[in-house]
Amino acid sequence: MSPLNYPRVEKLFTPGPVNIPERVYLASMLGSYHHRTKEFSAILVDALELLKPLFGTQGHVYPVHTTGRGALEGVYKNIFTAEDRVVCVVNGKFGEMAAITLRSIGIPVKECFPQWSSEVDLQVLEQEIVDFNATGLVAVFNDTSNGVINPMAGMGALAAKHNLLFAVDNVSGLGCMPFEMDAWNVDAVVTASQKGLMSPAGVSFVALSQRAMAACEANDHRDFYIDFVDIHTIVTEKGETPGSTPVSLILSVHEALTMIHDEGVSSVFLRHKAISLGTKAALQALGFSLFPRECAARSDSLSVASMPQALSAKTLASRMSHGYRLRIGVGLGSAMADNTVRIAHMGYCYPEDMLQCFAVMECVLEDMGLVGSMGKGIAAFDRVYRQTISEGL
Numbered sequence: 001m002s003p004l005n006y007p008r009v010e011k012l013f014t015p016g017p018v019n020i021p022e023r024v025y026l027a028s029m030l031g032s033y034h035h036r037t038k039e040f041s042a043i044l045v046d047a048l049e050l051l052k053p054l055f056g057t058q059g060h061v062y063p064v065h066t067t068g069r070g071a072l073e074g075v076y077k078n079i080f081t082a083e084d085r086v087v088c089v090v091n092g093k094f095g096e097m098a099a100i101t102l103r104s105i106g107i108p109v110k111e112c113f114p115q116w117s118s119e120v121d122l123q124v125l126e127q128e129i130v131d132f133n134a135t136g137l138v139a140v141f142n143d144t145s146n147g148v149i150n151p152m153a154g155m156g157a158l159a160a161k162h163n164l165l166f167a168v169d170n171v172s173g174l175g176c177m178p179f180e181m182d183a184w185n186v187d188a189v190v191t192a193s194q195k196g197l198m199s200p201a202g203v204s205f206v207a208l209s210q211r212a213m214a215a216c217e218a219n220d221h222r223d224f225y226i227d228f229v230d231i232h233t234i235v236t237e238k239g240e241t242p243g244s245t246p247v248s249l250i251l252s253v254h255e256a257l258t259m260i261h262d263e264g265v266s267s268v269f270l271r272h273k274a275i276s277l278g279t280k281a282a283l284q285a286l287g288f289s290l291f292p293r294e295c296a297a298r299s300d301s302l303s304v305a306s307m308p309q310a311l312s313a314k315t316l317a318s319r320m321s322h323g324y325r326l327r328i329g330v331g332l333g334s335a336m337a338d339n340t341v342r343i344a345h346m347g348y349c350y351p352e353d354m355l356q357c358f359a360v361m362e363c364v365l366e367d368m369g370l371v372g373s374m375g376k377g378i379a380a381f382d383r384v385y386r387q388t389i390s391e392g393l
């Protein structure tokens, strides 16, 4: 067998799932707790506490036994009813998914900012809210399809002004970038285990404001499986969850949260920012064009860019995977897949990982005909990464 295709483990630069630290794997295997024991409850309750600063809340954080999409659907089914009217920001694939989910469960939706990666203009948004006579607002914080960051604080202020319930998909940003749920007036925030939380997929976490919980209580048609009134009672009274808890996943997430707090939450955010700016500088040095094109805020948890000289993103990704066992993401959706790369740097990602990614990418790009690539990406990464770290947050 050629050493090129010996089946060794791939290193991931995909925007979910992400690399799982060895400590996190081991933690999931070292305890075989029954889920209704005080030993396991202590770990679960501690994990929920450790999540609060990442959500930016003093309120409650709840576990939900599904991946992110299930938890998002569960939130919409709990806090909204068919009498609500929800404005949904759809400037990326995950925003579109939110609108589709809302509509599929019978909630009236008005999509706004349908242009791919367009920036949210708060005045336009306010007009949409007024015209639609909205009662709810839904948006993605960090759209993993195009790297758009939506302006949470401004949107939260509009939600407060117009008395809307504001629900946010923060699946791919939590633990990577600061999020201030309470200060920004967000009512419901969802994240999942397999992105910034560096764990296997399968469990999600939801933070709800008191207003959101009151809406759940007033709703007679809450989801059966994801019933936040039920979850709230069992979590707060017993430190347990309804039904069987995915114990191994909670152990993983607890270990990952311990790592995040050991490093320091603000250090983790600074690391993501420095790696992100370094990655974006490296991509530009290699001739890629960054997404979103004109946006005040770009994601720190992934970088999205179109290929230099109309080269194929699929070829680049497949050669990096087959030859070197590094997996990057390509564009989401058929129109984007072959001209766009999505390089994740969320969670367990350090500068040496990105230097490896760019060293390999340069070899492949050279091979694909982009003459003179060698060394340009890593030089740009190293310069901007170190500069950002020295400047601090």
Ligand SMILES: *Cc1c(COP(=O)(O)O)cnc(C)c1O
Binding pocket: 015, 016, 067, 068, 069, 070, 094, 140, 142, 143, 144, 169, 170, 171, 172, 192, 201
């Ligand atoms: C990954 C992702 C999801 C989907 O979560 P699953 O856990 O795959 O169900 C939802 N929203 C965003 C922004 C994501 O990045």
